[in-house]
Amino acid sequence: MPAPTAATAPADPAGLGPRAARELFRAGLRVPTAGYAAGYAQANLIAVPRDLAFDFLLFAQRNPKPCPVLAVTEPGETRADIFDGDLRTDLPAYRVYEHGRLAAETTDVRDVWRDDLVAFLIGCSFTFEAPLLAAGVPVRHVELGRNVPMYRTDRACRPAGRISGPLVVSMRPIPADRVADAVRITSRYPAVHGAPVHVGDPSALGIADLDRPDFGDPVPVRPGEIPGFWACGVTPQAAVMASAPEFAIGHAPGHMAITDAPDGSYQVP
Amino acid sequence: MPAPTAATAPADPAGLGPRAARELFRAGLRVPTAGYAAGYAQANLIAVPRDLAFDFLLFAQRNPKPCPVLAVTEPGETRADIFDGDLRTDLPAYRVYEHGRLAAETTDVRDVWRDDLVAFLIGCSFTFEAPLLAAGVPVRHVELGRNVPMYRTDRACRPAGRISGPLVVSMRPIPADRVADAVRITSRYPAVHGAPVHVGDPSALGIADLDRPDFGDPVPVRPGEIPGFWACGVTPQAAVMASAPEFAIGHAPGHMAITDAPDGSYQVP
Numbered sequence: 001m002p003a004p005t006a007a008t009a010p011a012d013p014a015g016l017g018p019r020a021a022r023e024l025f026r027a028g029l030r031v032p033t034a035g036y037a038a039g040y041a042q043a044n045l046i047a048v049p050r051d052l053a054f055d056f057l058l059f060a061q062r063n064p065k066p067c068p069v070l071a072v073t074e075p076g077e078t079r080a081d082i083f084d085g086d087l088r089t090d091l092p093a094y095r096v097y098e099h100g101r102l103a104a105e106t107t108d109v110r111d112v113w114r115d116d117l118v119a120f121l122i123g124c125s126f127t128f129e130a131p132l133l134a135a136g137v138p139v140r141h142v143e144l145g146r147n148v149p150m151y152r153t154d155r156a157c158r159p160a161g162r163i164s165g166p167l168v169v170s171m172r173p174i175p176a177d178r179v180a181d182a183v184r185i186t187s188r189y190p191a192v193h194g195a196p197v198h199v200g201d202p203s204a205l206g207i208a209d210l211d212r213p214d215f216g217d218p219v220p221v222r223p224g225e226i227p228g229f230w231a232c233g234v235t236p237q238a239a240v241m242a243s244a245p246e247f248a249i250g251h252a253p254g255h256m257a258i259t260d261a262p263d264g265s266y267q268v269p
Numbered sequence: 270m271p272a273p274t275a276a277t278a279p280a281d282p283a284g285l286g287p288r289a290a291r292e293l294f295r296a297g298l299r300v301p302t303a304g305y306a307a308g309y310a311q312a313n314l315i316a317v318p319r320d321l322a323f324d325f326l327l328f329a330q331r332n333p334k335p336c337p338v339l340a341v342t343e344p345g346e347t348r349a350d351i352f353d354g355d356l357r358t359d360l361p362a363y364r365v366y367e368h369g370r371l372a373a374e375t376t377d378v379r380d381v382w383r384d385d386l387v388a389f390l391i392g393c394s395f396t397f398e399a400p401l402l403a404a405g406v407p408v409r410h411v412e413l414g415r416n417v418p419m420y421r422t423d424r425a426c427r428p429a430g431r432i433s434g435p436l437v438v439s440m441r442p443i444p445a446d447r448v449a450d451a452v453r454i455t456s457r458y459p460a461v462h463g464a465p466v467h468v469g470d471p472s473a474l475g476i477a478d479l480d481r482p483d484f485g486d487p488v489p490v491r492p493g494e495i496p497g498f499w500a501c502g503v504t505p506q507a508a509v510m511a512s513a514p515e516f517a518i519g520h521a522p523g524h525m526a527i528t529d530a531p532d533g534s535y536q537v538p
Contacts, residue, residue: 050323053323054319054322054323054326057323057326057327057330058326058341061326061330061338061341062341069330072327072330072331074430160341161343268537
């Protein structure tokens, strides 16, 4: 694997097109992608051997809130209809799993990619952050330049074949008087997780401490704000950890695939 | 296979609950199900060997207008989460395919069912006929007590693995001044084919003669009416005919699985 070229964060990440953003990541830039390439949908990656692909696709079909499928490749393919790049190099970072255990976190997976891998691109809630911001609903992790906090919950997904695992959620603190707006706006994007699955008390989801997310960075919930929890596309990776399939590759949480699909293509009236 | 018990059409098919309707079909009643069990979603059936299940599920994911997936069974299962009956007996009629050719049309498939079959229940446009009727939009085939007319089009679905085939559509004649209402109402049910894929000239879909449907019965298009074409859940069976997998079982077109899911559960705002 060639060493990644040095690449620095751009001055205007939101203004990059998807191709330009992917080129930076391919050159080695390793950053969370929230706020990048405004107007283009971002996606979670999970790639599994062909033998497991039906179980994963069925898991997604049975758990559409955390696992809205945007695209599925043929075995071995490295681009997708909504991603005109190389799935092995064009995300900022990857996680490689062997028998459910994290074997590596890297910026390039060409050396471990297999011809039998089927890649799933799963909708990501970063897609509805631009409309939230446009409506004046604050998005704390974007404000702070951090990764979104994500948590394993105590809610089990519906299993499918050999695949099972917990629901993972992302959290955004919402001012109490904007909760209704946040619900209304995100409801219009069902393909990228849609409305929150839970608003309020984290302990009802089995989350012990908001300051200790399972993935991503903590962000403060300020007085007058309510934590909103959205189903998260890291759920398939939690299922990999729980189900221990022989091999899988995912994105590093928060380090998404930037697609060529406009956000608007996933908006319903 | 036991001979079907004689069963006659009920006086009030719309008033039957799903369980009562399924019992009549299990007893041998063989009728198109449009107008049965008002308020409950109906579904298309396609069951294929486990080895083909990923290709079929991917075909459905890539062609969501004709193939909205409502439920998928584990291999060999004969009931589904939204269908608390026996998928082998509780539809009015089935079609059995061998290598893409129609091998039998029958009211009971227990003798040919296999432990490796994965059954897909796919949304059916009969589901939005009750709201059309409630809004005063006529539904000709229900008026006439016929099966809905269905046509193979010249539009290819997006292939997936070994599965490919043409888009199949159902047709309803709509008064010109109700076309907008028909679009608006059916748009609210994306999981059961949603808005029409085409309104007007059948030749633009490669349909030579509306009086000769490929499946179901012809119905008259009267002066002042426009034919409306909706994506149809017989599309997976057309794909079976085109792709010739070793084995498959579908419903007889128009003779649907009546589910326990209320229509309203598939309505979006």
